[in-house]
Amino acid sequence: MLELKFIREHAELVRASLINRGMELNLDRLLSLDEKRRALQTEADDLRSIRNRVSKEIGEMVRKGIDVTDKREEMKRVGENIAILEKKIKSTEEELDFLLARVPNIPHESVPVGPDESYNREERRWGEFPQFDFQPLPHWDIGQGLDILDFERGVKIAESRFTLLKGQGALLERALINFMLDLHTREHGYTEVFPPILVNEGCMFATGQLPKLEKEMYRCKDDPLYLIPTAEVPVTNIYRGEILDEEDLPIYLCAYTPCFRREAGSYGKDVRGLIRQHQFNKVELVKMVHPDNSFDELEKLTNDAEEVLQKLGLPYRVVTLSTGDLSFAAAKCYDLEVWLPGQGEYREISSCSNFTDFQSRRAQIRFRTKKGKARLVHTLNGSGVAIGRTVAAILENYQQRDGSVMVPEVLQPYMHGLERITGTRNE
RNA sequence: GGAGGGGUGGCAGAGUGGACUAAUGCGGCGGUCUUGAAAACCGUUGGGUGGCAACGCCCCGGGGGUUCGAAUCCCUCCCCCUCCGCCA
Numbered sequence A: 001m002l003e004l005k006f007i008r009e010h011a012e013l014v015r016a017s018l019i020n021r022g023m024e025l026n027l028d029r030l031l032s033l034d035e036k037r038r039a040l041q042t043e044a045d046d047l048r049s050i051r052n053r054v055s056k057e058i059g060e061m062v063r064k065g066i067d068v069t070d071k072r073e074e075m076k077r078v079g080e081n082i083a084i085l086e087k088k089i090k091s092t093e094e095e096l097d098f099l100l101a102r103v104p105n106i107p108h109e110s111v112p113v114g115p116d117e118s119y120n121r122e123e124r125r126w127g128e129f130p131q132f133d134f135q136p137l138p139h140w141d142i143g144q145g146l147d148i149l150d151f152e153r154g155v156k157i158a159e160s161r162f163t164l165l166k167g168q169g170a171l172l173e174r175a176l177i178n179f180m181l182d183l184h185t186r187e188h189g190y191t192e193v194f195p196p197i198l199v200n201e202g203c204m205f206a207t208g209q210l211p212k213l214e215k216e217m218y219r220c221k222d223d224p225l226y227l228i229p230t231a232e233v234p235v236t237n238i239y240r241g242e243i244l245d246e247e248d249l250p251i252y253l254c255a256y257t258p259c260f261r262r263e264a265g266s267y268g269k270d271v272r273g274l275i276r277q278h279q280f281n282k283v284e285l286v287k288m289v290h291p292d293n294s295f296d297e298l299e300k301l302t303n304d305a306e307e308v309l310q311k312l313g314l315p316y317r318v319v320t321l322s323t324g325d326l327s328f329a330a331a332k333c334y335d336l337e338v339w340l341p342g343q344g345e346y347r348e349i350s351s352c353s354n355f356t357d358f359q360s361r362r363a364q365i366r367f368r369t370k371k372g373k374a375r376l377v378h379t380l381n382g383s384g385v386a387i388g389r390t391v392a393a394i395l396e397n398y399q400q401r402d403g404s405v406m407v408p409e410v411l412q413p414y415m416h417g418l419e420r421i422t423g424t425r426n427e
Numbered sequence B: 001g002g003a004g005g006g007g008u009g010g011c012a013g014a015g016u017g018g019a020c021u022a023a024u025g026c027g028g029c030g031g032u033c034u035u036g037a038a039a040a041c042c043g044u045u046g047g048g049u050g051g052c053a054a055c056g057c058c059c060c061g062g063g064g065g066u067u068c069g070a071a072u073c074c075c076u077c078c079c080c081c082u083c084c085g086c087c088a
Helices: A004-009 A011-021 A027-064 A069-100 A139-146 A151-157 A168-186 A201-206 A232-239 A291-312 A358-363 A387-397 A409-415
Strands: A121-126 A191-193 A198-200 A225-227 A243-245 A251-260 A279-289 A316-320 A332-340 A345-354 A366-368 A374-376 A378-386
Touching (some): A011 A027, A121 A291, A168 A191, A198 A232, A232 A358, A279 A387, A291 A378, A291 A409, A316 A345, A332 A378, A345 A387, A358 A378
């Protein structure tokens, strides 16, 4: 959420941001509601000021035994007028809040301007494409051939876009989680947390999933709780409503959680394989930092995520999302795209964003400066990285002619020394 | 699920209709003293909002009500704690 005062004073910047993002929003209506609300507020405040003063006088007069009937009558009328104004203020504020909650963050000046992903800017590439002396297969064929991915039974248990992992496939999933957590906690300075996976509406609003992405989320029938679409939600909300000490910053947190997304509106897209699932695992990185260096922290966070792919030997590229592709709450975002040789394309495996004070204003996460002032922190997060898509990438990049899959060296200790995935046997 | 207790500033914790303009302590900041630090002492210190300012308004879990006036009384919802029951 942006500060109303900021929108008022930088209306043209906000307007440009809306246009660049390709978003429709009645900014003029918002501005006029803001003006109206302030005028009503001033009027009501003046009346309240009178009432406060006279009420105090009434108290004194009563004590002295002076008759106060007239003043009481007068103040009753003032009270009625205040009530009328308050009603107007409330309805004005409702519409104002509705619009305000839908104003996206301002993209950073380094973000390429364009309507869609074709305007994303490639920053760098890492790694050599693997060479095959046979036709490389997509990961779903490899996984089914080894009987470590069972798509039919995943559907039977839940519905489409749910998959059953078996044997060495399940072990690979578990190994990746542990490898990534160890890397980030032991080498990158993150503190591991394991948060609740059902969260309340306050969390969803704070990180910006609500109100815009309501249809993307699974909601409990009898409780006002949602399944998290990413660990970003519970982890960012750890410090919701708190004022931190300046010395505590920066705070680096990482978490493994399952994630749940309804994928509404993506029917028929990526229906095969592990790329687009309703439930997937992810190791997430979250930072709360001082506002002065959040963009440096974004570079570091992105590097931390990249190192996962480097250690696994998976070729990837880094792109900066254009204004049209940038998510609602983000000021800047780097996507890491991993090479999938079975499909001959790069696919997103991590998204690293700086939300500046957009989330922290909604969540009221602040820190106290040396001078005693409370200021909003900047929040960042990034996948470090998505587990299911990493499984897909390993299967495709390390596949062998005989249908087996080599295990990247860094993962072998996490798989009891297993060097080659050959099936469901756990030895 | 049943019974009881509770939600007040960064934290702890008073406050049952009019000087609450929220006591007090801790913590923070500034200062005195000191070679320096600690201790002690003195001062200061919540958040938000409107206004160029003077100054004003709002905030005691959320919402609603009574009253000239509500942290305080009433209604309602939420959350936390203790005990009992059930249970991984």
